[in-house]
Amino acid sequence: MVKVAIFASGSGTNFENIMQRVTAGELPNIEVTALYTDQAEAECIQRAQPFNLDVHITELKDYATKADYERAMLKQLEREGVEWIILAGYMKLISATILDAYESRILNIHPSLLPKYKGVDAIGQAFTSGDKETGTTVHYVDSGMDTGQIIEQRQCPIYEDDTKADLEQRVKSLEYELYPKVIAEIIQ
Template identity: 50%
Template sequence: MKKIAVFASGSGSNFQAIIDAVKESKLHAEISLLVCDKREAFCIERAGQAGIPQFVFTAKNYADKADYERAILRELEGLGVDFIVLAGYMRLIGTTLLRSYEGRIVNIHPSLLPAFPGKDAIGQALAAKVKVSGVTVHFVDEGMDTGPIIAQKAIEIDASETKESLQAKIHAIEHELYPTVLQNLLNAGGLS
């Protein structure tokens, strides 16, 4: 069974969806580690409740990105982690992790990339008054939300949509799509 590490910075709703998919045997993987850069993030509590080990760090306590990524890499290698799954991790992955996990890091983003990369994609979509938005799962490269697209799912935006209502719709799609795409990648050998 493949071992995955989930990287998150916030509440961890996508992390929870992955935990649930593993428990329900919809995703055949072992979640070996949560990596989090925010000590107050709720995803840490989710990991604790699920019995998943955590590596929590504060970036400013390291000399630079390469330094904290080396610390993360030691944790990943020590656990034999095969694949990295970003789930609301609010830092760009640097060359240290990209080199070691090339082609084995995926991210989920709340827009139809390449539209609305970066932070607040939902707010960007509403501000642009687009009629359609959605979710993208993609491989991670050195850019911000620029890696090769694996899967997308679109939704229509109602004229009366609020940020909260659109966010709820996006989360519902993410929580179904991400575990399914991860399992498909495992089945296809794309996470090896």
């Protein structure tokens, strides 16, 4: 079994999708040790409850520096024997403290065809861009914002009569298919 930790900051739908697949045996060689979040009020915390999963809430405001914050997280990751980190809507850049310890072992999913539309509201950026397509990208995490090596991408069209919500749903559906597939291929 490969021990992984999932980091999330928001609603946790990608986290929940991964956990459902682990529970269903679709990711049979993966053990999720815990959910790590930087937001005490994040919806992902409630999504963790049905899986009887430990939740570690570590907020940057409780530490003098970001390095101290990441050292606290790294100690917990090491105690749990975590071998890989999966980001699922984690909204903080990972810095050297964790990057050095998990070099080439941190995955992220981003709702655009990187390198286009890095950072927050990538779907909104694509929606207003006039582009005819967008998609989702799974990539390794490095020190930049959505700049790590691309592992795999999936495209989806942007239709003229789309609402932003329509596009968000289509991109989310792609994420729910692509991320577990890549996790299985890379980690297992």
